[in-house]
Amino acid sequence: MFHNPVNRFVASFIGTPAMNFLRVEQATVGNKDHFILGSHTLTMPLKARARTSNKMYLGVRPEHLSLSPENADYEIRGKVFAVEKMGSESFLYLYANDRELVLKCGEDVEVAIGDTIPVYGKLATSHLFEYGGMRISADRPLGKKTVRPASNQ
Numbered sequence: 234m235f236h237n238p239v240n241r242f243v244a245s246f247i248g249t250p251a252m253n254f255l256r257v258e259q260a261t262v263g264n265k266d267h268f269i270l271g272s273h274t275l276t277m278p279l280k281a282r283a284r285t286s287n288k289m290y291l292g293v294r295p296e297h298l299s300l301s302p303e304n305a306d307y308e309i310r311g312k313v314f315a316v317e318k319m320g321s322e323s324f325l326y327l328y329a330n331d332r333e334l335v336l337k338c339g340e341d342v343e344v345a346i347g348d349t350i351p352v353y354g355k356l357a358t359s360h361l362f363e364y365g366g367m368r369i370s371a372d373r374p375l376g377k378k379t380v381r382p383a384s385n386q
Contacts, residue, residue, distance in 0.1 A: 241366040244292050250324065250335045252292045254362070255309065259287040268361070270307055271330050289369065290362040295324065295337040297358035305353035309334065313348045327352065 238244035244252045257268040267274050270291060299305065311327030311334050318340065325336040325344060329352070336352055344350055361369040 238292075238360065239368055241290065241292065241362045241368075244360065244362070244368070248294055250295050250337070252294050252360075253298070253332070253334050254290045254292050255330050255332055255334070257289055257291045257361075259289060271309065288364050290364070292360040292362055292368075293354050293358065295335040297354060298334075298336045299353045300336070300338060300342070300350070302351070302353050304355065306356045306359075307354050309352045309354065310349060311352060313344050313346055313350060316342070316344060316346065325350075325352075 238247060238252075241254065245254075255270060257270045260267050260269055260274070262274070268289070268291070298309075302308070309329045311329030313325055313327050315326040317324040317326070321340050323338050323340055323342045325338060325342065327334045327336065327350070334352065363369060
């Protein structure tokens with residue numbers, strides 16, 4: 234459930250702090266699907282096309298965001314509104330793309346309230362969710378509900 238939440242509801246209550254959700258829009262450029270996050274256009278990790286809406290959410294856990302651009306697939310710029318030092322780790326709270334965003338980082342982070350900073354993420358540790366809440370995955374195309382076989386118990 235933590236690594237592959239079936240929907241936004243499950244993703245939002247598994248883990249502390251909760252998963253971040255950012256609005257993204259799907260677009261087709263040439264014959265490839267992309268999603269648009271702020272001013273960034275990224276190649277879609279799945280071969281799925283929205284049937285009812287091109288709007289969705291990108292979900293990423295606070296511990297899967299970084300202040301380092303190394304090996305990052307995308308960047309989110311946000312304005313810091315709180316810093317919570319918790320001993321061996323810190324939590325940064327930012328406003329990004331009209332949403333609150335939480336980043337878990339080391340104790341030695343040097344940012345101040347009011348700073349606008351870049352935060353980086355990887356597609357491998359991010360999730361896409363339909364606006365209706367279901368997670369988009371390679372084994373469950375967009376717009377289809379997952380049907381689980383009945384248990385013999």
